[in-house]
Amino acid sequence: EQLFVNASLSSYPVYIGEGIRSRTGELLLSEAKGADKVFVITDSAVGPLYLEDVVQSFPDHVEIFTFTVESGEASKSFAEYERILTAMLESGLDRKSVVTALGGGVVGDLAGFAAATYMRGIPFVQMPTTLLAHDSSVGGKTGINHPLGKNMIGAFHQPSAVIYDVEMLQTLPDKEWRSGFAEMMKHAYIKDASFLEWLQRHITTIEDVKTSAVSMLKRSIQVKADVVALDERETGVRAHLNFGHTLGHAVENTAGYGKWAHGEAVAAGMLFAMQLSNEEGLSAWDTKKEKEWLLSLGYPLVMTELSADSLLRAMKKDKKTSAGVFTFVLVTEPGETITKQIPDETVHRLLESFIERGR
Ligand code: NAD
Ligand code: ZN
Structure with missing residues (x-):
């Protein structure tokens, strides 16, 4: 192959x-x-x-x-x-x-x-x-x-x-399967609506991830390769690969490395970004359904030991933010991505309710 x-x-x-x-x-x-x-x-x-x-x-x-x-x-x-x-x-x-x-x-x-x-x-x-x-x-x-x-x-x-x-x-331990699968979900969300539909229908447990790994790998690598081919040095569309990563990196950093696997944090970040784009009136994600999918796969979405303040501070330090406004990658519908600047206050308010609902 x-x-x-x-x-x-x-x-x-x-x-x-x-x-x-x-x-x-x-x-x-x-x-x-x-x-x-x-x-x-x-x-x-x-x-x-x-x-x-x-x-x-x-x-x-x-x-x-x-x-x-x-x-x-x-x-x-x-x-x-x-x-x-x-x-x-x-x-x-x-x-x-x-x-x-x-x-x-x-x-x-x-x-x-x-x-x-x-x-x-x-x-x-x-x-x-x-x-x-x-x-x-x-x-x-x-x-x-x-x-x-x-x-x-x-x-x-x-x-x-x-x-x-x-x-x-x-x-690989299950935690690492879960971590890797989040990046596959990400590729599907940002670039491949039919892949996403297939995943949501067929992959609902970690055992499903293991069984279908090879075929999913090929498709997911193809998405990554296509995006990179368009923008090798990340001056444009390649940034869309950061879907879920603004909050994801902050969660990883704030909780301390190792607590959350990279992809586990990214999964939470993608869900957050979907709530954000709904809030901005840019999408109509059924976030309850999306969340249930993540929970069925065992993703930890409980971040009660983290505060909205500390996460916001961590996001500020990330290289993808500039001058106090956050640029979020948002998926408006499966396969359709935009970047949007979101004011601090909105992010903070949504983070608080996100943490609350994760309980
Ligand atoms: P990792 O390399 O730490 O591997 C995860 C864990 O699994 C480690 O404990 C490792 O020792 C163990 N492990 C690896 N292979 C194993 C196997 N076959 N059997 C049993 N155990 C095994 O982490 P990762 O999740 O593979 O990668 C995360 C890193 O990748 C982060 O540093 C992140 O920044 C980076 N990353 C880079 C890019 C990029 O484009 N360069 C993209 C995404 C992530
Ligand atoms: Zn990643």
Whole structure:
């Protein structure tokens, strides 16, 4: 199974299949011809499960280096980034070498940023191991966190290939399935009305997500790829991918990393954005029905430990707000997106009732 992503400066294949990690060597070398060194970055949860299979897939003439970071968002740090660059220099990587990210979005963003900046950019291959990483591995955004803000330091660097072994998803905890599925919902809401209709009819439990993962992945990646192809560097429509993320990021930051999985927070953010667009008279979402869908899938919508004030403050710090007005991505009907500036007071008032109704 193979999809293609076309970005303005590059085009790359997305291989999707059961067990294809054992073909990593062959698939990677078909894109990065002449690579004689491969530097595989993974995390402490994924490495013990899958790293050996990936390493074994390479022919003898390719030298393999491995680097393992702690599992979790905290690894997207300057300290870890520097340690990786040091190891890359010590390994003598050059412009023909390939950095490979074996992991979820954390490893993908961190490894991608290392690849983007080492010698001003060397080839990079994504091997997503989470459902969420179907989103993060496509599109070329890479980066790390700064103590003052998430994803604040980064670069655009497209992968040479994405190798998605869906067999690896089997070891994911339910929370991570839920997290990844939220980004699929997002793609459906913003760009694909018939996909949304299908999802709402067929996917009502986490078991349904697992059963239909592969077919949904292809469709969801296609949406992401289409949006990125139109706007590789996010000067326009690509911003619509931030649907649900204004509040989502604030929830993640305010609650402390790890409490809410990224997509769990985004799911709450999408519901909030739907209430906001209804309130602005721009849409007629049946928010009760939307909320029931999220609840049936197990999304946590209770944020009573968070206050409207603290969430508003966190949103202000996010890079997507400017000069005290919030620019929200709103979906006016399935597949139709706009951005709109919303005054503080409106956001604050709706947040209070959102928190109240989440109880
Ligand atoms: P993650 O990489 O932290 O993975 C989630 C958890 O699952 C981790 O504990 C990880 O160790 C574990 N894990 C990963 N694969 C596993 C497997 N196969 N079996 C068992 N456990 C496994 O998180 P994520 O949700 O994949 O990604 C979130 C990150 O992605 C955030 O940092 C976010 O900013 C970033 N992101 C980036 C983009 C982008 O365009 N670059 C888009 C969306 C999200
Ligand atoms: Zn996201």
